[in-house]
Structure formats: structure tokens, C-alpha cells
Amino acid sequence: MSLPDHLKQLRRNARERYESLPWPTKTDEEWRRTDPSLIPSIPADWEPTSSGLKAGWDLPTQDLPSGVILTDLETAVQQFPELIEEYLFQSGTPEGLAKFVALHQALATQGLFCYIPDGVKVELPIKTWVEMVQSDGAVFPHLLLIVGQGSELTLIDERRPAADGTTPVLSDEMAEIFLKKGATLRYVHLQRWGPSVTELFIQRALLEQDAQLLNITIGLGGRLTKAEIETVLSGSGARSELLGILFGSGRQHFDFRTLQDHRAQRTFSDLLYKGALTDDAESIYAGLIRITKQAQKSDAYQANRTVLLSDGAKADSIPMLEIEADDVRCTHGVAVGPVDEEQLFYLMSRGLPHLEAEQLIVEGFFDQVFKRIPMEALREQLAAEVRHRLIHHG
Amino acid sequence: MGTPLLEITGLHVLVEGKEILKGISLSVEKGQVHALMGPNGSGKSTLSNTLMGHPKYQVTQGKILFQGEDLTALKTDARARGGIFLAFQYPTAIQGVSVANFIRTAMKARFGEKFQPKEFRKELKAAMASLGVDESFATRYVNDGFSGGEKKRHEILQMAMLKPLLAILDETDSGLDIDALRTVSEGINRLRGPSLGILLITHYQRLLNYIEPDVVHVLVDGRIVRSGGKELALELEAKGYAPYETAKTEQKETVPQ
Numbered sequence: 001m002s003l004p005d006h007l008k009q010l011r012r013n014a015r016e017r018y019e020s021l022p023w024p025t026k027t028d029e030e031w032r033r034t035d036p037s038l039i040p041s042i043p044a045d046w047e048p049t050s051s052g053l054k055a056g057w058d059l060p061t062q063d064l065p066s067g068v069i070l071t072d073l074e075t076a077v078q079q080f081p082e083l084i085e086e087y088l089f090q091s092g093t094p095e096g097l098a099k100f101v102a103l104h105q106a107l108a109t110q111g112l113f114c115y116i117p118d119g120v121k122v123e124l125p126i127k128t129w130v131e132m133v134q135s136d137g138a139v140f141p142h143l144l145l146i147v148g149q150g151s152e153l154t155l156i157d158e159r160r161p162a163a164d165g166t167t168p169v170l171s172d173e174m175a176e177i178f179l180k181k182g183a184t185l186r187y188v189h190l191q192r193w194g195p196s197v198t199e200l201f202i203q204r205a206l207l208e209q210d211a212q213l214l215n216i217t218i219g220l221g222g223r224l225t226k227a228e229i230e231t232v233l234s235g236s237g238a239r240s241e242l243l244g245i246l247f248g249s250g251r252q253h254f255d256f257r258t259l260q261d262h263r264a265q266r267t268f269s270d271l272l273y274k275g276a277l278t279d280d281a282e283s284i285y286a287g288l289i290r291i292t293k294q295a296q297k298s299d300a301y302q303a304n305r306t307v308l309l310s311d312g313a314k315a316d317s318i319p320m321l322e323i324e325a326d327d328v329r330c331t332h333g334v335a336v337g338p339v340d341e342e343q344l345f346y347l348m349s350r351g352l353p354h355l356e357a358e359q360l361i362v363e364g365f366f367d368q369v370f371k372r373i374p375m376e377a378l379r380e381q382l383a384a385e386v387r388h389r390l391i392h393h394g
Numbered sequence: 395m396g397t398p399l400l401e402i403t404g405l406h407v408l409v410e411g412k413e414i415l416k417g418i419s420l421s422v423e424k425g426q427v428h429a430l431m432g433p434n435g436s437g438k439s440t441l442s443n444t445l446m447g448h449p450k451y452q453v454t455q456g457k458i459l460f461q462g463e464d465l466t467a468l469k470t471d472a473r474a475r476g477g478i479f480l481a482f483q484y485p486t487a488i489q490g491v492s493v494a495n496f497i498r499t500a501m502k503a504r505f506g507e508k509f510q511p512k513e514f515r516k517e518l519k520a521a522m523a524s525l526g527v528d529e530s531f532a533t534r535y536v537n538d539g540f541s542g543g544e545k546k547r548h549e550i551l552q553m554a555m556l557k558p559l560l561a562i563l564d565e566t567d568s569g570l571d572i573d574a575l576r577t578v579s580e581g582i583n584r585l586r587g588p589s590l591g592i593l594l595i596t597h598y599q600r601l602l603n604y605i606e607p608d609v610v611h612v613l614v615d616g617r618i619v620r621s622g623g624k625e626l627a628l629e630l631e632a633k634g635y636a637p638y639e640t641a642k643t644e645q646k647e648t649v650p651q
């Protein structure tokens with residue numbers, strides 16, 4: 001496949017950055033709780049096979065409005081070079097994972113591209129997915145999503161496991177989301193990778209004035225996930241609601257970092273992440289709220305709660321604030337703890353076996369997140385997905 | 395009379411290392427109502443939690459037989475599926491779990507194959523109506539933000555749906571206003587029958603006007619100090635527990651060590 005010149009240049013630069021940046025060590029703040037030696041090292045001149053991933057989508061029954069583009073990234077690079085040049089790899093880089101962003105940019109060829117022109121409302125949700133095909137080496141899924149001025153979209157984007165998913169794979173993924181003035185996006189990232197996947201997941205969402213984002217991240221699969229989820233509220237009046245659900249079993253390890261980056265006045269963000277862990281699963285959550293001097297009259301909220309279902313499960317939660325403006329409202333709260341024994345006793349006193357009682361409590365615990373999803377069908381679909389995972393773990 | 399429904403003999407129970415029940419014996423036949431009265435902290439709820447198999451309550455001596463079978467090795471959920479029901483004095487809230495979902499799940503556990511999912515909605519609606527509970531109740535979260543009275547109605551609603559053989563009602567009357575007391579008592583009375591045994595824990599004689607007990611027991615400091623007919627409740631109402639408390643201290647004085 002021949003790439004446009006600008007993209008070749010981007011890739012060369014990225015490769016150089018990847019080679020010059022040091023491999024992270026356990027003393028880096030970012031990597032204190034996730035051992036960087038667990039990330040497989042990939043040479044910068046590695047050639048990902050063009051069949052490592054399969055991207056696909058289900059269109060709503062009605063036709064997409066004209067001007068809407070939904071295709072795989074390879075096709076988009078050939079057919080829409082101007083849009084690609086304008087947006088691909090342009091959303092910025094989370095500092096902590098700069099090396100892996102560079103690796104991603106050097107090697108990513110596969111993924112999804114979705115463009116909604118100005119003034120278009122896509123009524124029904126669109127479902128997209130990326131499926132693991134190869135069962136070793138590394139894959140570099142990319143999602144590029146642009147919602148034009150005043151446009152509206154709901155996208156449910158799933159990561160599916162390989163049929164035979166036992167050999168270790170690195171997924172170094174990046175999602176770039178651009179919301180133009182007044183755009184509305186509901187985005188669901190449903191991660192169901194297989195148990196042998198080590199995942200780096202970097203998401204950058206850039207919101208212009210009055211844009212609205214509902215960003216739902218559901219982490220169910222993978223052996224190890226290190227995620228950076230960053231929302232930049234760069235235009236006044238932009239609003240972002242960030243919801244997260246994690247469920248880990250076996251020896252799964254999740255390290256989630258979020259950034260609510262308020263850079264303009266009257267911006268709003270509200271984050272709620274909930275996790276449940278069993279067996280020897282672990283999670284780390286670190287959330288930063290940053291409010292710059294320009295972002296007066298902004299509101300930022302953050303809450304993270306994790307329930308531990310076994311003695312071997314571990315969770316750590318670190319809220320952080322960097323506030324330069326003085327006229328803002330901001331709260332954050334974290335809680336980690338076991339299942340309430342009195343709740344368990346109450347349910348068991350009605351005949352529910354221990355495991356079933358626990359499942360019901362966890363479902364109820366997650367309900368607070370689901371309840372904030374406005375579309376009933378979507379809410380039920382996601383709740384069912386999580387319930388299925390709760391029942392079939394181990 | 396055959397095997398009693400519930401037969402407790404010489405039961406000693408330890409909670410957090412402290413002995414709370416100090417040798418209780420009690421036998422409930424099918425169809426009977428036994429009232430258990432006693433001062434605060436005497437161990438009434440400890441007995442109900444122990445009967446339900448709460449892991450914190452440790453049986454150190456004695457036996458609990460349910461339909462002739464030893465309960466002590468059975469876990470809470472197995473006891474419940476076998477037909478023991480506890481209406482809690484302080485029911486716990488479970489956020490995010492609706493009443494309907496909760497009761498449906500409990501019924502599936504209790505009745506297994508025999509549970510009729512198609513009939514469930516109708517049955518629940520009828521049971522709610524007869525307890526004077528609004529329909530919106532079904533979609534509320536279990537005990538979350540319930541008033542005292544709503545919590546107690548909810549307990550009896552579950553009892554009606556789960557059809558136990560032995561119901562332990564721990565102060566189901568406390569926190570109820572006069573009208574609610576009547577509705578809830580009527581609800582309980584409707585469930586009475588030849589196969590159901592009830593252990594009714596209460597502080598007030600008033601409840602016993604509605605639900606007539608066959609036997610009244612007085613529990614003081616972890617021991618049943620007296621058992622009698624329903625007139626015993628009237629006597630307690632008049633005189634309080636003072637006579638028994640004194641008896642207890644005297645006993646201690648006369649029997650050193």
C-alpha cells in the first residue's frame with residue numbers, strides 16, 4: 001500500500017521518537033504500579049501484518065445521511081487524504097505514554113475512520129468493532145472520529161477477541177476524537193479482548209465550544225491494560241461526562257489514568273468510574289482534573305469506586321487536582337472496599353447462594369453508572385454484556 | 395404431635411467473642427405462633443440471626459433442629475431455600491437492585507424449577523396491593539431510602555412471595571403507624587396456616603392483639619426466664635421486666651463462681 005508523503009514523514013518522525021525515547025522504568029511515576037517489563041518490546045522497524053486485525057461495522061437499518069463517512073482506516077487513507085492529513089495523529093500525546101504513542105504512529109495502518117460533516121444528526125447508533133485475527137506479535141488499532149459542527153452521533157465501538165487467543169499479543173491502540181462546535185457524541189468503548197492481550201490504550205478527545213461528549217469505557221478483557229483517557233475541553237461551554245466500568249478476574253491488571261483538561265471557561269466534566277475485581281485481579285486508577293486560568297466558572301467532578309470480591313484482589317485509587325482558576329467547582333472522591341457483609345447476608349437469607357448474591361450486589365453497584373446512559377436499549381445491552389462477564393468469569 | 399418444626403435445645407451463642415445466648419430451649423410446632431419478648435439487648439435479634447446462620451454468630455453449645463434436621467452445618471442460603479425466613483429488624487439497603495428483580499431472583503432460588511416467571515408480575519402486584527404498597531415500589535431499589543414502615547411492609551411482601559415454613563419476624567411492628575400495623579398484621583395473619591410456624595419478636599403487647607400467640611417467652615440476658623400463654627404479655631405490659639432482672643441478680647448473688 002502506498003502512503004501519502006505527509007504520512008510517510010509522520011511515520012518516520014514517530015519511529016525516530018520511539019527509538020530515542022527511553023523504555024519506561026518502574027521509577028517513572030506513570031509506571032510505578034504497572035511493571036513496564038510486562039510490555040513486550042517491539043522493534044521500530046517491525047512490520048505488522050496487514051491481516052492482524054479486522055475492522056467492521058453494522059449500519060443502522062436506515063441509510064446514513066449523505067456526507068457521512070464510515071470506513072476502515074486503510075481505505076480512508078487512500079480515499080480521503082485531505083481529512084487524514086488534517087486529523088490523523090493530530091490530537092496530541094499523553095506525556096506518560098509518549099513512547100507508545102510514537103510506536104503506534106510509526107506502525108498503525110488498521111482501524112476505523114468515521115467522519116460526520118457539519119449539521120448532520122445520525123439518529124440511530126452505529127456499531128463498529130475491531131477483531132483480533134492474528135494470535136501473536138502486535139497490533140495497532142486506530143480510531144479516528146470527527147463529528148462536525150452541530151452534528152450528532154452515537155457510536156458503540158467494540159474490541160473482540162481472536163478465536164484462538166492464547167498466545168500473547170500487544171495491542172497498542174489509539175483513539176482520536178474531534179468534536180467541532182456544538183457537536184454531540186456518545187461514544188462507547190467496549191473492550192472484550194482475549195485473556196492473552198497486553199493492551200496500551202490511548203484516547204484523546206478534543207472538544208470545541210459547546211460540544212458534548214458522553215464517553216463510556218467498559219473494560220472487561222485483556223491480561224493487562226494500561227489506559228490513558230484524556231478529554232480536552234478547549235472551547236467554552238464544552239461538556240463531558242466520563243463513565244467507566246471495569247471487571248477483572250484471574251490475574252487481570254488494569255491501570256487507568258484519566259485527564260479532565262479544562263482550558264476554556266464554563267466547561268463541565270463529570271467522571272464516574274466503577275470497578276469490581278475478583279481472584280487476583282488488580283486495578284489502579286489515577287485521575288487528574290486540570291483547570292487552567294482561562295477556565296473560570298468551570299465544574300469538574302470525579303469519583304472512583306472499586307469493590308473487591310476476593311482477598312487476592314487489589315485496587316488503588318489516586319485522585320489529583322491541578323487548579324489554577326479560582327472561580328470553579330470541583331469535587332473528587334474515591335473508595336475501595338469489600339462487599340458489604342450485611343448486604344450479602346440479607347440476599348443469602350432469601351436463598352441466593354454466595355456467588356449469586358455477590359453478582360447481584362455488583363450489578364447494583366454498576367447500575368449507578370448504567371443509569372446515566374440515556375438510551376434504554378444501549379443501557380440494557382451494556383448491562384447484559386457486563387452481567388455475562390460477571391457470570392462467566394473464572 | 396410428631397417432629398416439631400423448630401426445636402432449639404441448650405443453645406449458647408458467641409458474638410465477637412462474647413456470649414450472648416446462654417442456654418436457650420424452645421420448641422415451635424407447625425401452625426403455632428410463639429412470641430418472644432424481652433428488654434433491649436437481651437439477645438432476641440441474636441437468636442434470629444443465629445437461626446438464619448449469620449456467619450458472625452457462633453454456636454458453641456446446643457442444637458437447632460428444623461423439621462428434625464440439624465441446621466448448624468447449613469449455610470444461610472440453604473436454610474432459606476429450605477423454608478426459613480427472617481424479617482429483619484433493620485433491613486439493609488442494596489443500591490441499584492430493584493425490589494422486583496430482587497424478589498424474582500429470591501423466588502428462583504427458593505422454588506427452582508417450580509418458579510413460574512410468567513405468573514410473577516401478577517403475583518407480585520397482588521401481594522403489593524394486599525399490603526397497601528404502591529406499584530412504583532417494584533422499581534425502587536431494595537430498602538434504599540425506604541421509610542421505617544416501607545421497610546417492614548417490604549419484609550412481609552417477601553414473606554408472602556417466598557412462602558416459608560418458619561418465619562422469624564424481628565420487631566416487624568416497630569416503626570409502624572397504627573394503620574400500617576393493622577395492614578401488616580392482617581398480611582401476616584393471611585399467611586398463617588397449619589404448615590407455617592412463626593417466631594414473633596416484639597416489644598409491644600399491641601401486636602399480639604392482632605396476631606394471637608400460642609406461647610409467649612420472656613428472654614432476659616440470653617436466657618428464657620419464663621414462658622406462658624398470651625396473658626403473660628399483658629402482665630409484662632403492666633409490670634415490665636424488672637421482676638426478672640432482679641431474679642437474675644439474686645441468682646448471681648446466691649450462686650457464686
Ligand SMILES: Nc1ncnc2c1ncn2[C@@H]1O[C@H](COP(=O)(O)OP(=O)(O)OP(=O)(O)O)[C@@H](O)[C@H]1O
Nearest residue numbers: 409410414433434435436437438439440441450483
Ligand atoms: N453483630 C454484633 N456485633 C457485636 N455485638 C453484637 C452483635 N449482635 C449483637 N450484639 C450484642 O449482643 C447483645 C444482644 O443484642 P441483640 O441485638 O440480640 O438484642 P435485642 O434483644 O435484639 O435488642 P433490641 O430489643 O434492642 O433489638 C447486645 O449487647 C449487642 O450489642
Ligand SMILES: [Mg+2]
Nearest residue numbers: 438439440483
Ligand atoms: Mg433486636
